Amino acid sequence: MAENTGKECIIQFRAGKMILDGKLVVADEQKGMLSFSKDPEGIVMCWTSKSHSERHILIPGQVKFSRVEKCSTGRVFVLDFGDAKPAMFFWLQEKSTENDEVYFTLIQEALSISPQNFLKSEGLSGKGYNSLCNNLSGAGEQDVELASVVGSVGVLNALREDPDFFMCRLHQFLPVGTDPKSDIVEHVINPQVAAAATSLEMVLRNPGGFHNLCMAFDIKGEVAGVLGFLNGLLEYHKE
Structure with missing residues (x-):
């Protein structure tokens, strides 16, 4: 598991994006890094690859996070923004599955009402x-x-x-x-x-x-x- 040493970082790990193809989502093979950090505006989610970088502000309580149960590996998750904007899908690229529960738990906690x-x-x-x-x-x-x-x-x-x-x-x-x-x-x-x-x-x-x-x-x-x-x-x- 990769962790950011920054004070406000919640969690950081290797993850790729999923691309919507009709009614299916397929994995973008591009290697990437996904991080979640605390910020006065909300939770900052950043995804970076060698050729691309994007940043999103997630408001706790307004974004639904869940695993994609239909995925056989259980390593795909979705951020559902309701009617605000299209859902975002990611797949874990960490080789070991040992810390998967840690990632999912921390993201879930971060996007719930502030503890x-x-x-x-x-x-x-x-x-x-x-x-x-x-x-x-x-x-x-x-x-x-x-x-x-x-x-x-x-x-x-x-x-x-x-x-x-x-x-x-x-x-x-x-x-x-x-x-x-x-x-x-x-x-x-x-x-x-x-x-x-x-x-x-x-x-x-x-x-x-x-x-x-x-x-x-x-x-x-x-x-x-x-x-x-x-x-x-x-x-x-x-x-």
Whole structure:
């Protein structure tokens, strides 16, 4: 995996473009480099090759990122801009597939609503919030399973202490159309959340993935793993 050492770079890797040919997309064999960086305007996506360079501003929350499931290799992804402009397709050119999940996770996180705004938004307090922090910080020294932490009795009880507060903070991250008056705990214990937590856990235990996620969230992570990341989040909020 290639990484840009620039402070604001989120992720950078080898990728080629896909060309729309009728109803099909075909790979442009040209070698290229794709990078995503943070900028006051939004997320800056740059694609460069030996003969061409292009730059796009992506607004988090307004661009849908997903894999192309019909692709047998699973290494093609699309950026869907809705009616704003045509979708853009890319294919991974890194030889190893080891870090594919890292790339996809970081791009997904970058194009969602800013995690920094969630963590440090004005008024981030509540009677259940301190309980939640205490439960996260009391996990001990050994690494933990993220799905177990999210679904633990301590975390769920903390959510129940002030459900309106947590729903207010988390609603923007839930599926479109979610009833803001619904039970936040029911959403957290959803099997899909546990599956997502397990996937994220794999990324966090990969030193490269851990490093890149810490950069994406602007936190200081010392030891790769779930616990190292959670402790970094808690320290970030204390600053």
